[in-house]
Amino acid sequence: xxxxxxxxxxxxxxxxxxxxxxxxxxxxxxxxxxxxxxxxxxxxxxxxxxxxxxxxxxxxxxxxxxxxxxxxxxxxxxxxxxxxxxxxxxxxxxxxxxxxxxxxxxxxxxxxxxxxxxxxxxxxxxxxxxxxxxxxxxxxxxxxxxxxxxxxxxxxxxxxxxxxxxxxxxxxxxxxxxxxxxxxxxxxxxxxxxxxxxxxxxxxxxxxxxxxxxxxxx
Amino acid sequence: xxxxxxxxxxxxxxxxxxxxxxxxxxxxxxxxxxxxxxxxxxxxxxxxxxxxxxxxxxxxxxxxxxxxxxxxxxxxxxxxxxxxxxxxxxxxxxxxxxxxxxxxxxxxxxxxxxxxxxxxxxxxxxxxxxxxxxxxxxxxxxxxxxxxxxxxxxxxxxxxxxxxxxxxxxxxxxxxxxxxxxxxxxxxxxxxxxxxxxxxxxxxxxxxxxxxxxxxxx
DNA sequence: CTTATTTTTTAGATTAGACTAAAAATAAAT
DNA sequence: ATTTATTTTTAGTCTAATCTAAAAAATAAG
Ligand SMILES: [Mn+2]
Ligand SMILES: [Mn+2]
Ligand SMILES: [Mn+2]
Ligand SMILES: [Mn+2]
Numbered sequence: 001x002x003x004x005x006x007x008x009x010x011x012x013x014x015x016x017x018x019x020x021x022x023x024x025x026x027x028x029x030x031x032x033x034x035x036x037x038x039x040x041x042x043x044x045x046x047x048x049x050x051x052x053x054x055x056x057x058x059x060x061x062x063x064x065x066x067x068x069x070x071x072x073x074x075x076x077x078x079x080x081x082x083x084x085x086x087x088x089x090x091x092x093x094x095x096x097x098x099x100x101x102x103x104x105x106x107x108x109x110x111x112x113x114x115x116x117x118x119x120x121x122x123x124x125x126x127x128x129x130x131x132x133x134x135x136x137x138x139x140x141x142x143x144x145x146x147x148x149x150x151x152x153x154x155x156x157x158x159x160x161x162x163x164x165x166x167x168x169x170x171x172x173x174x175x176x177x178x179x180x181x182x183x184x185x186x187x188x189x190x191x192x193x194x195x196x197x198x199x200x201x202x203x204x205x206x207x208x209x210x211x212x213x214x215x216x217x218x
Numbered sequence: 219x220x221x222x223x224x225x226x227x228x229x230x231x232x233x234x235x236x237x238x239x240x241x242x243x244x245x246x247x248x249x250x251x252x253x254x255x256x257x258x259x260x261x262x263x264x265x266x267x268x269x270x271x272x273x274x275x276x277x278x279x280x281x282x283x284x285x286x287x288x289x290x291x292x293x294x295x296x297x298x299x300x301x302x303x304x305x306x307x308x309x310x311x312x313x314x315x316x317x318x319x320x321x322x323x324x325x326x327x328x329x330x331x332x333x334x335x336x337x338x339x340x341x342x343x344x345x346x347x348x349x350x351x352x353x354x355x356x357x358x359x360x361x362x363x364x365x366x367x368x369x370x371x372x373x374x375x376x377x378x379x380x381x382x383x384x385x386x387x388x389x390x391x392x393x394x395x396x397x398x399x400x401x402x403x404x405x406x407x408x409x410x411x412x413x414x415x416x417x418x419x420x421x422x423x424x425x426x427x428x429x430x431x432x433x434x435x436x
Numbered sequence: 437c438t439t440a441t442t443t444t445t446t447a448g449a450t451t452a453g454a455c456t457a458a459a460a461a462t463a464a465a466t
Numbered sequence: 467a468t469t470t471a472t473t474t475t476t477a478g479t480c481t482a483a484t485c486t487a488a489a490a491a492a493t494a495a496g
Contacts, residue, residue, distance in 0.1 A: 025474055038454055040475055057474060088331035098325045107316045113306035243444055256484055258445055
């Protein structure tokens with residue numbers, strides 16, 4: 001399995017949540033930041049290897065093997081991100097690019113030992129679940145902040161957008177995973193929100209509140 | 219710089235110790251486990267990028283840049299080997315293949331933080347020196363065991379052959395780096411040696427004694 | 437100083453992965 | 467139901483890295 005093949009599998013895996021009846025060639029090309037013709041080529045190769053099911057013009061679907069392999073790569077990505085934040089002095093906005101490289105290292109023992117070394121973490125620095133050794137992903141119950149009503153609150157447990165820009169914004173305003181948050185007011189004009197995070201009160205724009213996951217605590 | 223280019227640079231770097239007046243194409247091909255024609259191709263590419271100096275039929279020599287880059291890769295290789303042994307539960311005969319992959323990860327911060335995390339180690343698990351951040355390699359004074367006279371002794375500090383087979387042999391006979399060793403007798407017929415390692419006495423063949431580095435302590 | 441051997445380079449093919457441009461299939465709009 | 471627009475695939479080119487087979491250069495032998 002080449003690095004490029006693994007990246008395509010991962011892309012298709014993530015896109016399957018949005019495109020349940022087959023992932024279109026264009027969507028894959030866009031996700032991979034390449035051209036549709038290149039995506040078609042790779043789709044054929046992956047299909048040839050029975051990693052995806054594919055009929056021309058019908059979009060791609062991961063097979064059992066394809067999905068299992070994608071999950072393995074995602075497991076490695078998230079374990080490495082955890083390593084970089086927990087053991088080295090990386091912040092959560094710096095880990096993605098490096099993990100994109102590390103996720104392709106091939107060694108069963110390495111990933112097993114890394115997992116042990118980290119104390120079998122359940123989530124990565126962005127709150128995303130780390131698949132276990134058998135590929136099982138323990139889905140975490142979470143709500144987008146913007147769905148909360150005034151008076152409701154909970155704990156920040158993840159980000160939907162994990163771009164460096166968003167993560168840095170959160171750092172700047174002292175919003176981190178594990179912090180408690182409560183909705184004090186909602187502004188219907190622009191969907192902004194007044195919230196209390198820890199001891200601070202602040203106003204969050206719609207763009208922010210639609211990208212922060214909360215575990216509701218009544 | 220591609221992965222393949224880095225591996226060729228590393229190969230040439232190591233071969234330059236043996237071939238001081240230019241590394242022959244065949245030597246490179248053999249080291250890289252490839253064909254001479256492939257080596258010629260790569261030599262041209264590296265030469266084009268001014269990483270090696272090359273005139274047809276004259277062999278290859280690393281330029282300043284080429285050498286510096288090779289050293290960086292070696293630094294990463296040895297730091298990763300140290301990580302695998304010191305932090306994860308790898309033994310010294312299991313780390314090389316994984317480090318061959320990890321050494322190509324591109325991130326200045328990663329290698330800097332890893333070095334810090336490991337406590338700025340001076341040598342890798344095989345006793346080889348880890349180049350510092352500036353590419354300086356602190357050569358360690360060491361003698362091949364077979365050169366010692368009867369009565370001389372010292373401390374095991376490195377291996378010349380770091381094949382898994384040799385390392386496992388050493389493990390089996392409880393010879394590890396840091397252990398003291400003393401020559402009790404030499405057999406001129408087959409150049410075998412009677413030595414005391416720790417509390418044990420044992421006979422080492424010529425093949426063993428010519429692949430173990432000792433720091434002499436009088 | 438020729439001839440033979442070894443070493444190195446060239447020529448031509450192959451594979452993975454990407455691209456551009458054009459054709460073909462599907463979907464959307466009159 | 468045609469026409470128009472979008473999506474997808476095909477055809478052909480390119481680069482890095484490899485290979486085999488053959489030619490050319492350098493070395494060694496007689
Ligand atoms: Mn990531
Ligand atoms: Mn993540
Ligand atoms: Mn090694
Ligand atoms: Mn080593």
